Structures are given as C-alpha cells and as structure tokens.
Amino acid sequence: MIDAISMPSDGVGHRAGRISGRSPTLITVFGAGIGILAVLTAFVAMLSIDPSEALGRQSAVDATEASADARLIYSRLADVDSDANAMFLVPASAPASATLRDSYQDAIAAVANAINQSVRHERGSDRIGTISTEFQVYQSVIAKALRLNSDATRDVLAAAYAHEASDYLRGTLLASAQRMWQDESRRVDQARSRGRWWLAVSVAMPLVDLAALIVLQRWLWRRTHRRLNPGLLAATTLVLAVLVLYLTVASHWSTASGRLQATETAVRAENATQIQVGDLVAARAEVYLAMGAGVDTTVHEANFERYAHCDRPSGAYRTLCQDQRGAWDQQQNGNAAQRSGAIARVLPGGLVDQDFTAVSRSLQRTIDAQDVVTRSALSRMPGAPPAVGGPASLLAVLAAAGAVLGLWIRLTDYR
C-alpha cells in the first residue's frame, strides 16, 4: 500500500515528505489519546454502578425506615421526659406516685425497644450507640432524683436533679435523635446529587470519545484515498453502543431522582410534624416542671407558652393554653384545696391532660396522613436500574482496543 501523500515529487514532494515524517508521530499520539479516553470511559462506567443503585427503591425504603426509627426514638424519649417530670408533681408517699413511676418505667422500656428496633438497621449505628450511652446518663440522674425525692427534706435537691435530667434529655438526647433523621435526609440528598453527576459524566464520556473518533477518522480519511479505518469504525460502533446503553437507563435515573425527591419531601413533612409532637411533649414536661420539680416557675411557664404556641393558638391548642393558664392561676393564687385541684388537672385523667391528649391525637392524625403520602411516594419509586455499568465498561475497553488496533495498522502501513 502506497500512501498518496508520501509520494515524492518536486516542491509538493518536499512538503509531503515533511507531513509523512510527522504523521506517524501524530498517529501514535492520537492512538494513545483515544485509548486513554476509552479506558476512562470504562472506568467511569464502573464507578457509576453504586450511585445508580443508590437511586433505587430499596435505597429509598432504607432511608425512610431509618428516619421512621429515628422519629420513634425521638418520640419515646420525649415521652420519658414527660413521664419523669410527672413523678415529681406529687410526694413520693402519695397514692398517685406508684402509678406515675410505673408510667416512667414503661416509657423507659419503650425507649429501649425503639433503640433495639433501630439497631436492626445498620445505618446510624454510631448515633444509636451514642444515644444509648447518653440515655444511661439520663437514667442515672433521674434515679438520683428519685432517691432524694423519697425524703421530703431533700425534695428541693431532687427537683434540681430532675430539672437537670430534663434539660440533658432535651439538649443532648433529643438533639442526637434529631440528627439521626437529618443524617438520612442528607444521605438521600447526596445520593440524588451524586446520581445526577455520574449520569452526566457517564453520558459525556462516550460523547467525547465519539467526537474524538470522528475527528480522527476524518483526518485519516482525507489522507488515505478516502478510505475508512476499520479499527476506528469498530471503536465508533462500540462507543455508540455504550451511549445507547446509557440513554436507555437515563430515563430511570431521571425518574428515580424525581421520585426520590418526592419521597424525601414526604419524609421531611413527617419529621416536621414529629418535631411538633416533641414540642407538645416538651410543653407537658414544662407544665410538670413549673408545678413540681422546677426551680424557676416563670421560665417554665414561658417555655410552655412557647412549645404550645400559645401566642397564636389554633384548634385544640387554644383549649390547652386556656386550661393550663387556669391551672397555674389556681396553683399560685388558690388555697390548699385549689392547689391540689390544680395538680389534679394536669395529672393523667385531668382536664389539662385531656387537652394534651386531644392535641396529640390531632398531630397523630396528621402524621398518619403524611405516612400515606410517604408510602405512596415509595411505591412509585422505580426499582434498581439495569446494571449497565459493567457492559458499558467492557464495550469501552473493546472500543479502546479497536481504535488502537486500527491506528497501529495504519502506522504499520507507513513503515
């Protein structure tokens, strides 16, 4: 085979000689470049497998379950805070004391169950370990408070310990539980953004390969009597196949990303309502602290007003705020019988307790409705996408080999 541009002739021959002397070098450089690009494409295809799977339904289910576990722990911890503070409303010798202590023990057991349930999911195990340890610290402070509370002369100190425990639970334990579901939200967000990035790179790489192959083929075509290089042709076909593979699953990525966002929005709404439930339980704990174990009634009253949204009460909250204010007035300004009556209003079964239950039920109905939305969003999540990373990677390697082989043959012709 004689290359037309390498034929010697006067004038034109000199220029052709220079080109002929330069072309093998260029072919070598182009070959190396195409090879590297194709290998990179294969590499990207391999790396995109995990982000792709992270956008599947199972991933969303895992995240939703982990968030639900975190919310359960949060809710149970808030219950413990309320039940613990209720124990300090009445003297240890009072008949109601035993019932309140039983409720506290039940609440402790419920937290343990929630933690155990969460341990079954491997995600967030560090946080669960932390919560478990912090919960032991909390229990030890409450135990100390209860020991002191059994002695009327040490009741003031018992109250201080109870107050410290409540503050620790809300400032440390509830914050840890909240961070658990925030971690899950962050993980899902990262999965979505990583998925988008890898999809873009996975499609961009074959396009770059394709462009490079076409430019190279055209360059050689103009120098070889308009003949196509078979190796480059094969490589182009293989890269096109890679592109088609990605385009077939691109719609999945897009759908999965959108539905994952919808699921995440639904979970966030549930989390927000759960915070309201936590606030409600905190409001109840503040009532107990103000009327029992607290050392600064004014602060606890203000905290109750804040947690129960008494500045702009609506629905069941309005009744709660009114009745609780009445109980405070009765306790602070009434005689001994009225003060006992005020305590009875906030204890289980009392008027204020019933108000709390009404608000709690209202919030639970909201959570139930939001849960339906979450499950619906989950059910619309597509499954894991077809695993195209492996085949795409193989095709890209073959394309690299084809391109290098085609250019090597052309180089051999020169020599």
Added chain:
Amino acid sequence: MRNRRALAGFATVLALVLGVGVLGGCAGPEPTLDDPLAALPAGAVFASAGPTAAEDTSCDPRRSLPAIASYRPQSGFLTIGVDQADATMSHWDPVTQTFAGFNIDLVKQIAQSIWPDGHPLDHLHFVVVPPGAGGFDALLRHEVDIVATSLTATCSRGKRVAFSDDTLDSGQSILVRKDASGAPRFDSLAALRGQRVCAAADTTSIDNLFNFGGLRVVRVDNVIDCLVMLEQDQVAAVSTDHNILLGFQGMTDDTIVPDTPSNDRAACSHHDATPCPWVSDEPHAFALRPDDTQLLGFINHVLESPAGRTAWTASHDRWLPEHHDDGDPQPPPPYQSTTWPFP
C-alpha cells in the same frame, strides 16, 4: 527621607495593631463545662469576668424607713417573690403544697398583722423569682409586692429598690465535700484558689468571689444547681450566704460548711461566736418598690413588734438553729432611719 521614616513608622504601628488583633483573636476559648456524657444544670457556665469595684458604702444597708403602725391594703392579698429552692428561707413543701421557711414565717406574720382574721396563707400569693437582684424586675413590674428571697441589702441595690429593716445577719461562706475522714476537702475560700467555685448569677456572692480573686467562678441561674454540680464533682465548692448553705448541708450527707476563721472582722461583726467563717457581711432584708413606703413602714413595724420578735425567734429556732448570727437584728433608732438613696 522623612516620608520614608513616616511610612516605616506607620507600617510598624499597623503591624503592631494587626498583631495584637490577631493575638487577641487567637486567645484560647474559655474552657467549657460541656461533656456530652455528663449532665449539667441548665445555664451553668464559666464566668470569666466580673465586677472588681468595691461595694458602695455610702449608706448603712441595715437602715430603713421609720415604722408605721397601720397599713390599709390595696387588695385582699400580698404577692410575695420567693426562691423555690432555698431550703431554709422559702422552699416549696410538696407535702403541704405550700411554701415554707424562715422568710415565709415572717411574711405570714406580716399578713397576720394586716388581716388578723383567717389564715395568713389565704392572703398571700407566692411567685417564684430569680435569686438575688434577679427578683427586682418582677418587683418593679408590680408582679410581686415583696421580694422575700435570701436577699442581701446593699447601697447599690438600694438605688433600685427599698429595703426593710434587717431581718437576718449572715455572711458568705463555702460548702465543700468531705474527704474519707469526714474532714472538708477545702477548709477556706483561700484554699480554693485555682478551683471551680459555684455561685448564682446576680448575687452579691458571685461579686464577692470575683473580688476575692484566683477562683474559677462557675455561674448558674439557681444556687441549688451549684449543689448538684458539687455532688457531681463538677465544682469544688458552693459559695453563698451561710443560711442557704446550712440548708444545702442538711440535704446531703457528704458536704460540710468549714468553720475555719476567715479573719475578716468586718464580715464577722454580726457573727455570735468564733471561729467565724464568713468572708462578707450580708444583712438580709425584704425588698419593696421605693414608692411603697406605707407597706415598708408597716413591715418594719411588724418586725419591731413583740409578736414579730416572737415569730422571728421561733422561726430562727426552727429553720436556722446552726446559724450563728447575733440574734434578732435590733431596729435602728428612729433618728437613724431611712437614708436609702432613692432615685
């Protein structure tokens, strides 16, 4: 040449200023008490700075308005600001569902004198207020009529409120844990230099600790939280009025108020015996609004009256038997009364 020198000088000053700024910015943060695996009372912090000015001595804080023998109440009750956690002065008793303590007995006597018929508690409303000067805001907002916490009368506080006659002479002391032999781990405030010492915000106690110097002062909202921190080994001592510390000592088995003499003669001028561990003079009184002169005069009348003195003695015997003051504070002669620097 002159310009160059000026420029060099300016650059040097700028560098020094920036250097100081950077060094200031790099100063280590105040160590925190935060430990995620240890509970801590709400609001407990290291108090890194405090007043160093000497207490205003331009008045005699033991003086008040002359006694007035009659008082016509504006309503059927008095609202009393109390400290729910003060075991000896005004704590909440969950058994009786009411407040009890030395100051409560005195305000009951006042109510009894105003409304002789019926039970005095029927004419008293109690509102919990912050300790020390923290209760003044509630007083000035008319949320309470009398602040009856363990409150020291001082000249500087007298610029905001009016004080009754001295109701109890006390002094600041410390409460520490006992060692294995039952002896105090620290026997005086001087021995606590470099250690964490806890006091409540807005109190003369915390001011005195700053003025004493060399202590790592931990500030809390309520002094009972200091006792919790002492028991949890988060502070080495609690420092406040002796009458409060006696209540704390009674609540715990392993704490003690050391009786090492303070060698402060002024602080011990109203202590009845030696050794006197007090490091400051803390005359206690009720605080009222400056314009509530009728009630203030009547309170002084009750405190001076035989019934008031009897009530004082009985209450002291009940709540403060180990408090070595020199007895019922004598009312000042009429000609010495009322020099409060009212605004």
